[in-house]
Amino acid sequence: MDCSSFLDISLNLNTNTLDRSFPAKLPKKEVKVSNSPNLERNWLVKDESVSELREELNRVNSENKKLTEKLATVYESYCALHQYLEKLQSRQSPEMDQIEQPTKKRKQDSDESLSIPNGFSDGKTDNSSSNEDHHHHHQQNNQLISCKRPVTDSFNKAKISTAYFPANSSDTSLTVKDGYQWRKYGQKVTRDNPSPRAYFRCSFAPSCPVKKKVQRSAEDPSVLVATYEGTHNHLGPNASEVDATSHVGSRTVTLDMVNGGHSLALEKNERETMQEVLVQQMASSLTKDSKFTAALAAAISGRLMEQSRT
DNA sequence: CGTCTTTGACCCGCGC
DNA sequence: GCGCGGGTCAAAGACG
Numbered sequence A: 001m002d003c004s005s006f007l008d009i010s011l012n013l014n015t016n017t018l019d020r021s022f023p024a025k026l027p028k029k030e031v032k033v034s035n036s037p038n039l040e041r042n043w044l045v046k047d048e049s050v051s052e053l054r055e056e057l058n059r060v061n062s063e064n065k066k067l068t069e070k071l072a073t074v075y076e077s078y079c080a081l082h083q084y085l086e087k088l089q090s091r092q093s094p095e096m097d098q099i100e101q102p103t104k105k106r107k108q109d110s111d112e113s114l115s116i117p118n119g120f121s122d123g124k125t126d127n128s129s130s131n132e133d134h135h136h137h138h139q140q141n142n143q144l145i146s147c148k149r150p151v152t153d154s155f156n157k158a159k160i161s162t163a164y165f166p167a168n169s170s171d172t173s174l175t176v177k178d179g180y181q182w183r184k185y186g187q188k189v190t191r192d193n194p195s196p197r198a199y200f201r202c203s204f205a206p207s208c209p210v211k212k213k214v215q216r217s218a219e220d221p222s223v224l225v226a227t228y229e230g231t232h233n234h235l236g237p238n239a240s241e242v243d244a245t246s247h248v249g250s251r252t253v254t255l256d257m258v259n260g261g262h263s264l265a266l267e268k269n270e271r272e273t274m275q276e277v278l279v280q281q282m283a284s285s286l287t288k289d290s291k292f293t294a295a296l297a298a299a300i301s302g303r304l305m306e307q308s309r310t
Numbered sequence B: 001c002g003t004c005t006t007t008g009a010c011c012c013g014c015g016c
Numbered sequence C: 001g002c003g004c005g006g007g008t009c010a011a012a013g014a015c016g
Helices: A015-033 A037-099 A107-115 A131-146 A268-287 A290-309
Strands: A160-166 A182-189 A196-202 A211-216 A223-229 A254-256
Antiparallel strands (some): A182 A196, A196 A211
């Protein structure tokens, strides 16, 4: 995937052109203003302050350059990781196409799904697919072969992803901060995991068909496994409050199990929402960096001075 | 009073 | 037909 098409992180500070022109031009302008011999002493003082300012500016600009290089490095790493993840998922996708199929449906729901083309049928469709259900999926595949139940293509495309959240071992609530509001509608103890599984629907249901299941990992109880089904058709109510530490940080990993990370196939709305959240997170983390804010301030002030000269 | 959580009952598909 | 297991419903209670 071309990362540049996904998210443009260029801040376009344009500080390099500023570096070359600003310090050289400033004294010339000052000479014109202070042409009178009576102001020679004042000029010397100004000259000293200008040289100090110039040094400070050079220092900040060099920091700015370093930060820009760091940012580029981080972005390259992000792109490389993204491509690697995409490769892994594209290898998995043929299997996932078989695995992630709807299985059990209530009689009334199956009737509805025949008449409702998008396959969501008021959020009542049931896609029992989670990582821990693999033994069951083999049975599902048999059912698929028998083709007892027609499956719509759009349903197959229902986005299913799994996210891992750090969990406090003493905290028994199966809630995770992902920026959206959820309504719990059930809880069940499953056979292959001693901890209960919680079922959530998006608070915007039935207009939003997204559901999620949250359960502690059987292997590592300190990890909450959240399985998302479907795509939000609205902005997150707390999109700006998305737990940045759990998403930007290294501890939360989200895997798109259906689309295989093919963002080109993502809906436009989804991509825009994603970009918005990413930009907010990036801006949030950058503004916490005092060096970056100093460099940014220098760049802006330099640009203002440049404009005032023209 | 509206919203959310809890939890037992129920539904459904599947294997025996 | 029966039991099992996963998923959902919906009444009751909690909470702000």
